[in-house]
Amino acid sequence: MNIYQITFWILSLFTLAFAIGVIMSRNPINSVLFLILTFFCISGHYVLMNAQFLAIVNIIVYAGAIMVLFLFVIMLMNLNSDTEPQKNFLVQFAGVVSGGALLLIMVAAIKSSLTGLEGKNIDLINSTDIGLIKNLGTVLFTTYVFPFEIASVLFLSAMVGAVVLGKKDSALKTAE
């Protein structure tokens, strides 16, 4: 076991532990905090795969911006155990069964697609520098320039929508 493998296992262990913490904690605030920790651990994995840019973006966007938003919303909603809706046992049971079936299929698919790879040493570490920002930028503005431009339509429509939904109709009426 070299240092990469040790780091990988430790990070994976922490990721799983925090992820379980997200769904197990009763208090939603704790859940969000656990989620932030999970994102940090996943960023660690990205660094291990030599994708520093992705790691930093993951921390800034997910652990930073989105999670702060989450915390705000949860604090505004003032959730506690009283407001928790009563769930039907049958619905819960169906959810567990279907979710479990999906998990089983995914795990089985990944397991069976690994069968041909035994003995082959997949060296992800340092084998590629595709995750560096220079290469990412080059690819983004050459091969993927069309999706990059088209994404602007998507963001524009989302922005228009946010304004349409956020603007007060009545305020507009009085201004006229």
Added chain:
Amino acid sequence: MNAIVLSGIWGVVMMFAGLFLKSSKQIQWTALLGIIALLVVSILDYQAHSVQAQTYFGMMTIDVYTSWFSILITACCAMYLLIFHKDIAAVGKNEAEYFALIFFVMCGVYLLASYSNLLILFLGIEILSIPQYILAGSDKENIKSNEASLKYFLMGAFSTGLLLMGMTLIYGATGSFDITSEKFVGQFEQLSSMSSLSFVGILLLLISFGFKVSAAPLHLWTPDVYDGSPTAFTPFMATIVKVSVFVAFIRLFHFSFGNVSDAWQIAIASMIVLTLIIGNVTAVYQQSLKRMMAYSSIAQAGFMLFSIFAVNSTLAYKGILLYSVVYSLASIGVFAVIIKMKDYTYDGFNGLAKKQPVLAFTATVCLLSLVGIPLTGGFFAKYFVLSAVVEQGKYIWIVVFAVLMAAISAYYYFRVIRSMYFKTGEAAMHTEPTTWDKTLLILNAMIILLLGVLPSLVFG
């Protein structure tokens, strides 16, 4: 390709129109000008690509089939805007933005018709969906509209997650997003050599597409969203958006996954059976016509799924083209009458034939087409998708089942006709139809009747 650019640009033009044009009429005219320009551009695109297919940036492949579909769907959208432009402007204060969002959706429609890369498929589906979440909630004072928007957004976001997961697994198995690349084609050449990752990937894509076209058992959002949304936007969601997702669906599952159809055909078959039975039987029990049309759109989606089911059949492509046009025009025609009414229940339509004979007549033609009565376009649409399955020779019993279900659908469609013609009542109008409205509705009905005689007109 030019249609994609123009639809994006015209969305921006509409935003500026909202800023600079003060009168609502001018904004509506700008939108109508835009859709006519889009129609012209898509016809020019068709002429440019009619000889050979062209690939752009390795991301989109535009050939005769896709550019012809673009013309048809733009024509349907033009019909929708011509009939509904006043009602769209009447929904709220931000009329220019509603039109802008519709043009952005059209951009997504063109992307979905011509993608050859899974990335573009994802972007197309998102450009299609996000404006719809907003249009569904544009009637802000109405709590049902808010519910529709939130419900659609949450469930749509979840189904997008499944779509991405499916794409990721397929990327993991093939190493490529490009559906024309050797790696991608090689992976899906035969079932025995297919990786189990792609198997699960196909399944997840199927679920996500099934959600977008509201196939059972993923249809639960549809009645609430179509019923809660402003009536001006429901026909747009139920027709133009839905059929364009079908074309994206058929593109991926026939061209890429056609050789491994044994992996997913049984799933589609069960989807068809569930969709037909749930859509048709639940529609029988509806009291509101708008909600009945929501269930009817689920049932019609069940018929359109047949074209996905019949792999490697030229009849299936013809069928989906004809079905798209006929179903869109017929639904637009019915909704154009619904939106004029004050009361959306069946009783609200009592005696409409005496009061507004033109509206009653056009609605009758559209409803007959939705049932699939001969001499209307709906007959040939159903005929082509069903005979595609017969030609393929597998699961013939579903065809028999579908014909039975079409007979059930006759009950709730004829109930509207009975209310309009054979019952006496007030039929209170919300807005009186103008001569212009009536002309358009008659034109719409004429096209449906024409396609019932000459269905080959839409095959290009």
